[in-house]
Amino acid sequence: MDVVYFDPQRPRNDDQIIQASLIKRMPDYQWQVKNEAYMHHYDFKDAPKFTSIEDAISHFVETPTCIGAYLKGDDIEIIAPYGLTDLIQLKCRPIPMFQNNKTCLSIYQNRIQRKNWKKRWPNLAIINS
Helix, strand or coil, X not given: CEEEECCCCCCCCHHHHHHHHHHHHCCXXXXXXXXXXXXXXXXXXXXXXXXCHHHHHCCCCEHHHCCEEEEECCEEEXXXXXXXXXXXXXXXXXXHHHHCXXXXXXXXXXXXXXXXXXXXXXXCEECCC
């Protein structure tokens, strides 16, 4: 279960504190907590800082992972910069900025191989461009 948030005022080690709290409260889930204010260097050292959680999510590597949900009052709001179609149709493709760049495409392909999603979801269509 990935929890992402955007707060440049919080120190990086807060992620570990929040994650440990979630694990203690709900140990049946595999938690990962990331403050996206610090994640702009994840794939590229010279990447500009993200400006918001929406900006950060739009830079996740694959379109079906570029989806977030949060509560706004009693409503669930969705962040989906590339839409929900790929997720619903079990299609995995690189985000647009990764599609025509060999370095980026390599990051995508290595991630797909490392995650082994095709084995877990045999009906998943992996699109490499």
